[in-house]
Amino acid sequence: MTTDTMLQATDLTKEYLSTDPPTQVINGVDLQVRTGEFLAVMGASGSGKSTLLYTISGMDRPTGGRVHLGGQDLTALGEADASRLRLTMMGFVFQQAYFLRNLSIRDNILLPALKATPGQKKQVLARVDALMERFGLARLAARAITEVSGGQLQRASICRALVCEPEIVFADEPTGSLNSQMTGEVMDALTEVHTDGRTLVMVTHDPACAARADRVVYLRDGQLVDSRELGTWTEADADRRTGELLDWLRPLGF
Numbered sequence: 001m002t003t004d005t006m007l008q009a010t011d012l013t014k015e016y017l018s019t020d021p022p023t024q025v026i027n028g029v030d031l032q033v034r035t036g037e038f039l040a041v042m043g044a045s046g047s048g049k050s051t052l053l054y055t056i057s058g059m060d061r062p063t064g065g066r067v068h069l070g071g072q073d074l075t076a077l078g079e080a081d082a083s084r085l086r087l088t089m090m091g092f093v094f095q096q097a098y099f100l101r102n103l104s105i106r107d108n109i110l111l112p113a114l115k116a117t118p119g120q121k122k123q124v125l126a127r128v129d130a131l132m133e134r135f136g137l138a139r140l141a142a143r144a145i146t147e148v149s150g151g152q153l154q155r156a157s158i159c160r161a162l163v164c165e166p167e168i169v170f171a172d173e174p175t176g177s178l179n180s181q182m183t184g185e186v187m188d189a190l191t192e193v194h195t196d197g198r199t200l201v202m203v204t205h206d207p208a209c210a211a212r213a214d215r216v217v218y219l220r221d222g223q224l225v226d227s228r229e230l231g232t233w234t235e236a237d238a239d240r241r242t243g244e245l246l247d248w249l250r251p252l253g254f
């Protein structure tokens with residue numbers, strides 16, 4: 001693995017043994033993600049996209065194969081070390097924000113970082129406020145999570161993902177519950193995460209979102225069946241890229 005590689009999954013498999021017969025969800029995936037790359041993962045519902053994201057990020061253990069992240073063998077780490085790595089090196093954005101209802105927006109963003117880096121309260125507070133300012137949330141800091149829009153909530157979860165300054169951000173359908181205007185806001189925020197130089201791996205069903213990525217891979221029945229390089233996204237090129245992506249996706253059965 002070279003320093004240009006942020007993440008390398010080799011012959012990755014995931015089988016759920018709780019079902020009868022066991023469900024083979026990931027079926028020998030080899031995947032390399034370059035440092036600073038924005039990779040989109042597409043595929044039909046049930047093809048294994050979330051499972052792939054969880055196994056390459058160490059949220060879930062694969063049944064077989066290896067995952068190297070930033071030079072470390074994630075699959076060889078014990079739970080405590082894997083958890084520490086998730087808190088300090090990785091950021092996560094999900095379809096739902098999973099915020100605590102009785103805390104303000106700001107406290108929800110703050111809490112995991114304070115837990116991850118106790119003793120750095122001052123630095124964490126400064127980073128949280130800077131991120132909230134940057135993503136247009138400063139004036140909503142004291143609001144309850146029920147008092148903001150879905151797009152604002154999702155931008156808050158992007159702030160939460162960035163507080164510990166992760167090298168890689170994993171997003172699972174971050175716009176899956178949003179209307180088109182909010183989708184644009186959230187994708188603008190994620191595009192900034194990428195242009196800051198962070199590696200970004202995003203699962204999406206939305207070709208316009210995937211068209212923002214540098215590269216798109218397509219998953220079918222737990223196998224990567226195709227991959228397409230798109231190069232660097234620009235706003236002016238958005239429609240053309242989405243059109244090209246759709247032309248690529250259709251024969252794959254999308």
Ligand SMILES: Nc1ncnc2c1ncn2[C@@H]1O[C@H](COP(=O)(O)OP(=O)(O)OP(=O)(O)O)[C@@H](O)[C@H]1O
Nearest residue numbers: 016018019023025044045046047048049050051052
């Ligand atoms: N804990 C589990 N036990 C057994 N089977 C599971 C479990 N979690 C997921 N699966 C199965 O694994 C397959 C892939 O699920 P996964 O959630 O990764 O798909 P997905 O591509 O993310 O789908 P979607 O687009 O609907 O989110 C599905 O057939 C699902 O039923």
Ligand SMILES: [Mg+2]
Nearest residue numbers: 049050051172
């Ligand atoms: Mg999923």
